[in-house]
Amino acid sequence: MAVLFLDLDYFRSVNDSFGHTTGDALLVQVGTRIRSILRENDTLARLGGDEFAILLADMKNVDEAVRVASKLLLSLQASYRLQDQDVYSGGSLGLAFYPDDAQDSDTLLRYADMAMYQAKTAGRGGYACYSQEMDLRGHENMRLHTRLKEAMAQGILQLHYQPQVDVESGAIVGAEALLRWQDPELGHVSPARFIPVAEATGLILPLSDWVLETACQQIAAWTRAGTPLRVAVNVSAQQFRQRNLPEQVRAALARTGAQAQWLDIEITESVAMTQPAQAREQLNALVGLGCRIALDDFGTGYSSLAYLKALPVSKLKIDKSFMDGIPHDANDVAISRAIIALAKSLGLTLVAEGVETDAQLAFLRQYGCEVYQGWLFAKAMTVQELTSRLHGVQVP
Numbered sequence: 001m002a003v004l005f006l007d008l009d010y011f012r013s014v015n016d017s018f019g020h021t022t023g024d025a026l027l028v029q030v031g032t033r034i035r036s037i038l039r040e041n042d043t044l045a046r047l048g049g050d051e052f053a054i055l056l057a058d059m060k061n062v063d064e065a066v067r068v069a070s071k072l073l074l075s076l077q078a079s080y081r082l083q084d085q086d087v088y089s090g091g092s093l094g095l096a097f098y099p100d101d102a103q104d105s106d107t108l109l110r111y112a113d114m115a116m117y118q119a120k121t122a123g124r125g126g127y128a129c130y131s132q133e134m135d136l137r138g139h140e141n142m143r144l145h146t147r148l149k150e151a152m153a154q155g156i157l158q159l160h161y162q163p164q165v166d167v168e169s170g171a172i173v174g175a176e177a178l179l180r181w182q183d184p185e186l187g188h189v190s191p192a193r194f195i196p197v198a199e200a201t202g203l204i205l206p207l208s209d210w211v212l213e214t215a216c217q218q219i220a221a222w223t224r225a226g227t228p229l230r231v232a233v234n235v236s237a238q239q240f241r242q243r244n245l246p247e248q249v250r251a252a253l254a255r256t257g258a259q260a261q262w263l264d265i266e267i268t269e270s271v272a273m274t275q276p277a278q279a280r281e282q283l284n285a286l287v288g289l290g291c292r293i294a295l296d297d298f299g300t301g302y303s304s305l306a307y308l309k310a311l312p313v314s315k316l317k318i319d320k321s322f323m324d325g326i327p328h329d330a331n332d333v334a335i336s337r338a339i340i341a342l343a344k345s346l347g348l349t350l351v352a353e354g355v356e357t358d359a360q361l362a363f364l365r366q367y368g369c370e371v372y373q374g375w376l377f378a379k380a381m382t383v384q385e386l387t388s389r390l391h392g393v394q395v396p
Contacts, residue, residue, distance in 0.1 A: 001098040002065035003105075004054040005112035006034070006072070009090045009124045011050035014082075022082050026089060033075045037068065053109060062097060062129070069093050069127045077125070092119040096130040121196075144197045147183055152207065157181055159214050160380035161231070163389065164351060164373045167364050172389060173371060174230035174264070177215040178380045179207075199238060208239040212252050218383060219258040227390040232264035232294055237271045241278075246285035253289070260290030264315070268297045276307040287312045294351070299339055309346065316343045318369070320354025326363050333363070340367050 008030065015023040027050065034044055034052065043055040054072075059065050073093060079086035094115025102108045111130040119128040151157055157179060164174035181189045198204040215233045222229045239245060253260055265286050272279045272295060283293050294315035295308075299322060318339055325332030336352075343350040352364050355374030364372055381389075 002056040002059050002062075002068075003096050003098070003108040003112045004056065004065070004069060004072075005094045005096075005109065005116040006052040006054065006091050007093075007116050007120070008050035008076075009092055009120075011089060014087060014089060018083060018087070022087075025082055026080055026087065029080050030076065030089070030091075034072060037071050037075060053112070059097075065095055065097070066127070066129070069095060073125065073127060090125045092116055092124050093127040094119055094130065095127060101130050117200075141197050141200070144186075144189070144194055145201050145203070147186055147189075148181075148194055148198060148203060148207075151181060151183060152203070152210065156183065157207075157210070158382070159211065159218070160382055161218075161386045162373050162380040163378050163386065164230075164232070164371050165377045167361065167369055167372055172229070172386075174232060175386060176232040176266070176373060176380075177211065177218075177234070179211060180380070195236075199236065204236050204238050205242070208236050209248065212249065213256065216252045216256040216258040216263065219262045220256045222387070222390070223259060223262065225387070227387070228259075228262055229390065230262050230264055230292075232266045234266045234296065235271075237268075237274075240267055240271050240282060243282075245282055246289060249286060249291065250289055261292075263291045264294050265291050266294045266296045266317070269295055269300065270297070272311060272313075273307060276310070279307075280311055283312050299335060305342075313348060315349045315351055318350065318352045320374075323352055323354045323356075323360055323374070326360050336363070337367055340369050344368065 008026075011023065011026070014026055027046070030050075030052070031044070031046065034054070038044060038054065038056075041057055043057075045053045047053050056065050056068060073091060076089065076091045079088055081087075094112045094117070096102065096108045096111035096115060098108055101111050115128045115130040119126050122128065158181075159177045160180045161175035161177055163172045164176060165171065166173050179191055179195075181191075181194060183189055195204070198207050212233055215231050219229070219231050235245070242248070249260075249263075249265070252258075253263070265283075267279075267283075272283075287293060292314040293312055294317055295311075295313050296317045297319045298316045300319050316339065318336055322332045322336050322339075326336060327333060340350055349371065350369045352360075352369050352372040353374065355361055355364070355372040355376045357376060360374075361372065361376060378389075
């Protein structure tokens with residue numbers, strides 16, 4: 001037997017945009033589509049919200065269940081006629097199998113749920129089958145979540161700062177604030193490991209608040225010391241969706257005494273383009289405070305140039321993935337040159353990330369990129385190390 005756990009994609013957006021009555025109508029249509037694909041002896045249940053569970057009995061093999069899963073997902077991708085217009089949703093699906101994965105209903109359902117989240121993480125609209133690695137990762141994530149909460153409570157987390165450097169003069173013109181965690185039990189934990197856990201568990205909002213407050217405190221400290229420096233703070237997708245983000249930034253600036261002109265707000269291209277109307281509203285409010293906006297990971301998402309023109313962005317950041325192949329990879333060279341030309345035509349400052357070689361820096365200088373950051377100049381460093389650099393003291 002196979003247990004399938006299905007979660008609709010973007011269902012919340014349907015509720016927010018059209019109301020819960022329309023959301024309920026969508027759920028009815030989804031149930032009808034699923035039922036039309038299942039056999040008479042299969043079982044379909046709505047668990048709550050936009051979650052459905054399916055029991056496929058008498059499966060000959062795993063491939064047969066996967067074929068059903070693929071048919072289900074394909075059927076859900078077609079448009080739904082709601083309020084006289086076409087609405088799109090789709091779904092993500094996880095599978096777990098009896099008796100190979102588990103032999104009781106609760107565990108099977110839990111494993112299918114875990115696999116569904118794996119499918120969502122991989123990009124939505126697909127399926128994933130449970131594996132023991134998922135269970136191990138689930139336990140690891142629980143431990144990581146507990147340790148992260150303790151680290152936040154105990155003040156163990158730190159902000160390090162990677163200098164942003166003028167390509168022509170070599171002067172430090174800014175820094176990106178980067179979160180670092182050295183745990184007494186786990187050792188160094190990479191942001192690539194703990195940030196997704198924070199996002200999945202809701203810790204990302206208090207964590208983001210702490211980053212913003214700490215960075216503003218440091219901006220104020222450097223300004224008082226006579227070495228003002230522009231600091232870029234990354235804003236998470238969940239944080240950006242909070243309508244009161246501009247007010248939170250204003251309050252942090254007021255509490256710390258930091259001046260908004262020294263604060264850059266960095267959002268990723270994908271976050272900005274998901275809901276461009278809301279993004280424009282949020283970003284205009286932040287610019288109104290005096291902050292500048294930088295678009296991170298540019299070229300890796302699905303940006304619309306029309307939306308980009310409408311957003312109050314001051315900087316584009318060339319993603320490290322394009323820098324890696326320069327100067328030998330013709331595609332990376334072509335893309336990077338195009339981004340530089342685009343930034344110049346729109347009057348935007350350009351920052352190249354992940355610069356690690358003299359050849360990469362020479363490329364940026366040749367084609368007119370203004371600012372870079374990366375290991376060629378320095379890794380992210382502590383406040384004390386960067387402060388010494390700002391005062392002209394070379395740190396060994």
